[in-house]
Amino acid sequence: MxxxxxxxxxxxxGCGEAAVQALRNVSFSVPKGEYVAIVxxxxxGKSTLLNMIGALDxxxxxxxxxxxxxxxAMKERGLTIFRRRNIxxxxxxxxxxxxxxxxxxxxxxxLLDYQKPDWKYLEDLLTVLNLESRRNHLPGQLSGGQQQxxxxxxxxxxxxxxxxxxxxxxxxxxxxSSEVIALLKEASKKYGQTIIMITHNRSIAQTADRVLQxxxxxxxxxxxxxx
Numbered sequence: 001m002x003x004x005x006x007x008x009x010x011x012x013x014g015c016g017e018a019a020v021q022a023l024r025n026v027s028f029s030v031p032k033g034e035y036v037a038i039v040x041x042x043x044x045g046k047s048t049l050l051n052m053i054g055a056l057d058x059x060x061x062x063x064x065x066x067x068x069x070x071x072x073a074m075k076e077r078g079l080t081i082f083r084r085r086n087i088x089x090x091x092x093x094x095x096x097x098x099x100x101x102x103x104x105x106x107x108x109x110x111l112l113d114y115q116k117p118d119w120k121y122l123e124d125l126l127t128v129l130n131l132e133s134r135r136n137h138l139p140g141q142l143s144g145g146q147q148q149x150x151x152x153x154x155x156x157x158x159x160x161x162x163x164x165x166x167x168x169x170x171x172x173x174x175x176x177s178s179e180v181i182a183l184l185k186e187a188s189k190k191y192g193q194t195i196i197m198i199t200h201n202r203s204i205a206q207t208a209d210r211v212l213q214x215x216x217x218x219x220x221x222x223x224x225x226x227x
Contacts, residue, residue: 003161003194004030004053009062011048011217022048023059024217032161035188035195037208045217046198047166053196054164055083067161084113088155088163088193092170094147096139096154102126103135106153117157125153128190129183145176152183156191163187165197169204181207 011023022045030036040046051057053064055071064071066086071079096105106125107117126132129149139147148168155163165184169177181204188195197208205211211222 001032002029003032003034003067004196005063005065006049006053007063007065009049009052009059009064011045011052011057012060021217023052026062026214026217026219028212028219028221030194030196032194033188033192035185035207035209036197036212037205037210038196038198038212038214039200039202039205039222040214042200044214046214049214049219050164050166050196050198053162054087054089055079081113084109085158086160086162088158088160090148090151090155090163090165090168092167094139094144094151094171096147096150098139101136101138102131102142102150102153105139105150106157109154109158113158115158121159122157125156128186129153143176144172145179148172148176148180149183152180152187156187156193159191159193161194163193163195165195167198167200169199169201177201177204 006026006028009023009026013020013022026049038046038049052059058072071082074082097108100108107122110117126135129152131146131149131153134142134146169180172180184195184197185207187193199205210224213220213222
């Protein structure tokens with residue numbers, strides 16, 4: 001069963017002669033549990049596409065369905081709640097709250113949604129992310145790789161069905177990059193989550209189950225990666 005369906009998404013910025021077509025009739029689907037990488041040059045439209053999938057921006061035309069629900073048919077409040085509970089975001093900038101500890105940063109989305117954290121699941125996440133000994137540290141006391149692991153934990157804590165990662169290794173060295181990608185793959189398999197990751201790094205893209213390429217707003221499915 002497909003968790004995500006993108007149907008003929010178009011996005012145009014500006015109008016008339018100044019109009020720029022960022023996305024052109026983009027369509028694809030992603031089954032539950034698949035780990036997909038989206039590659040493309042800077043300005044190709046890949047980040048715009050991710051923003052559409054995450055409902056951070058609205059398309060000029062087309063639909064995005066997550067678990068069978070047309071997200072742009074929802075009212076604003078309903079969409080906000082749906083996004084908070086069903087989509088986890090991981091960005092190149094860690095976006096951690098400097099005054100909160102590792103544990104507090106991870107559970108913050110639950111508190112924002114007035115939900116009680118699942119403490120057993122939190123312990124599981126801290127173990128998987130190798131952050132048990134850092135749970136009471138502030139972001140400023142962590143390395144870049146550790147901060148990105150906290151950001152991954154924050155994205156996973158609500159058990160979202162879909163994880164969207166925008167250049168999650170962009171600020172990391174090669175060793176930390178490898179560790180972060182391994183964690184994402186483990187999360188995909190262990191928790192059955194669907195992951196869509198944007199990267200400019202072809203080597204990182206090859207770790208995914210399937211690679212999509214965006215060029216001048218047009219999407220091409222490059223197929224499944226070899227093990």
